[in-house]
Amino acid sequence: MTEPFIRNHHYNFIRQQTEHLQKATATVTDAKVLEAVRYGAEAKVIDLFSSATSSQRELLGEISSLKAAGDFQKYLQALSPYLAPFPQVTEKQVKKLFPKNKKLKVPDLTVIDYQAVTYLGWVDIATNKLFIVYPLNGEIRGIEGRFTIAPKKNICSLCHGHGEVALFTAISKTRSVHTSPDYYKAIGNYICTNSHECNKRITDVKALERLIQEITGA
Structure with missing residues (x-):
């Protein structure tokens, strides 16, 4: 299993891209424009992690395949196990x-x-x-x-x-x-x-x- 590697600010960025793609999916009718939005979101998310492994890139890249309304929330939920917490301090x-x-x-x-x-x-x-x-x-x-x-x-x-x-x-x-x-x-x-x-x-x-x-x- 991939170790946690997504920090809070990364997750916020991914969530923003997911919301942007969801909005585009619901409003954009031009297939080519929508495809550009999909792969643009994927590229931006993966670019956050310069040293990502192939399995991590595959996990993050799932964003470009999201279509149905429920897919977007499932994608974000699937990332939860990989969130790297802030170091706990006393x-x-x-x-x-x-x-x-x-x-x-x-x-x-x-x-x-x-x-x-x-x-x-x-x-x-x-x-x-x-x-x-x-x-x-x-x-x-x-x-x-x-x-x-x-x-x-x-x-x-x-x-x-x-x-x-x-x-x-x-x-x-x-x-x-x-x-x-x-x-x-x-x-x-x-x-x-x-x-x-x-x-x-x-x-x-x-x-x-x-x-x-x-x-x-x-």
């Missing part, structure tokens, strides 16, 4: 990532669906900070920053969805060799106020990983 491990926050309140980690998580994110109302935990290059890392609710909806820099956001600001540890010890660089990004919803939409981790690298200097 409260002690999380607190160790933020040593300066002695009274850090960590969310209940036992109720989290780790298969539906790309990053762990929560707001500490007492300090008005957003905390993010993410496995970068095989190592669990944590970042924190001020969390200021935006007056109107905007685009989230992580999931690119439009909705309720807040301005996340943090000080970057990245600096060039010749800068003054007093130099600091503030980084600001609009991020979803609801990390759960953000995790449901995120389809690419490049922006998230870049943010973590900029803040931690990793």
